[in-house]
Amino acid sequence: MNIERDEEGGFVFSEVDPPLVAMFQAIPAAADPEGNKNALDRLFPDPAARKETRLNEEWAEYVRPELREGFENASTTVEADLAPLMAGEEGWTIPLGHVDAWLNTLNQARLVLAARYDVGEEDMNRTAPYPSENERSLAVSQIHVYGLLQECLLQGMEE
Amino acid sequence: MNETQTETKTEVALDVPWNVVVHNDPVNLMTYVTMVFRRVFGFSKEKAEQHMMEVHQKGRSVVWTGGRERAELYVQQLHSYLLLATMERSA
Numbered sequence: 577m578n579i580e581r582d583e584e585g586g587f588v589f590s591e592v593d594p595p596l597v598a599m600f601q602a603i604p605a606a607a608d609p610e611g612n613k614n615a616l617d618r619l620f621p622d623p624a625a626r627k628e629t630r631l632n633e634e635w636a637e638y639v640r641p642e643l644r645e646g647f648e649n650a651s652t653t654v655e656a657d658l659a660p661l662m663a664g665e666e667g668w669t670i671p672l673g674h675v676d677a678w679l680n681t682l683n684q685a686r687l688v689l690a691a692r693y694d695v696g697e698e699d700m701n702r703t704a705p706y707p708s709e710n711e712r713s714l715a716v717s718q719i720h721v722y723g724l725l726q727e728c729l730l731q732g733m734e735e
Numbered sequence: 736m737n738e739t740q741t742e743t744k745t746e747v748a749l750d751v752p753w754n755v756v757v758h759n760d761p762v763n764l765m766t767y768v769t770m771v772f773r774r775v776f777g778f779s780k781e782k783a784e785q786h787m788m789e790v791h792q793k794g795r796s797v798v799w800t801g802g803r804e805r806a807e808l809y810v811q812q813l814h815s816y817l818l819l820a821t822m823e824r825s826a
Contacts, residue, residue, distance in 0.1 A: 620814075621819060623811075623820075623821055624823065625821070643814055683767065684817065727766060731766075
């Protein structure tokens with residue numbers, strides 16, 4: 577996979593290997609927490625300890641919908657940027673103005689996958705390959721690949 | 736007399752400072768957490784990295800202390816970046 581910057585500072589990805597294409601195409605779906613309580617709890621945690629009942633209830637009513645809207649908007653932006661890849665091209669571009677949406681959606685995807693498959697510190701630090709290809713080991717790989725993409729964007733922003 | 740005592744207690748409760756606490760999460764990247772601290776609190780790179788390391792090594796870091804409304808705003812911002820953050824009354 578090649579990564580270059582265009583004249584406006586956007587990130588241009590090309591010659592993406594087929595296994596990575598599949599992982600990147602899966603970002604919007606991976607970021608969707610619906611139907612999984614652990615994932616929803618992680619994306620929308622309470623702001624205070626359980627004893628702060630009123631604060632937590634008001635948060636759920638007024639703040640959570642705003643957060644949800646922000647996450648969905650970021651994911652929609654990412655999905656639109658990925659359209660060329662979805663259409664069978666072997667690359668795509670992240671415009672500079674979309675980098676925040678990408679960082680956010682990649683983080684959503686990583687956290688949702690971790691919550692869905694109960695991925696913890698031990699999995700994140702594991703260096704040995706998993707013994708077999710199953711859904712969980714694929715999820716761990718996705719978390720790492722999305723993390724590398726985040727690192728790449730963060731490093732690019734600092735340059 | 737009782738009414739005065741109640742009012743005083745209420746005022747004190749409202750004035751208690753709140754801590755904004757960020758908790759460790761094995762998934763969030765250290766570089767990402769550092770960037771968020773710099774953006775939300777305007778920390779220098781060094782200060783942001785200090786708090787990030789505290790979160791990583793000790794499991795939590797108090798990143799800000801002050802009034803409740805501002806604490807709520809900060810927690811909301813941290814949640815919008817998907818950091819695990821809470822607010823608690825300062826001891």
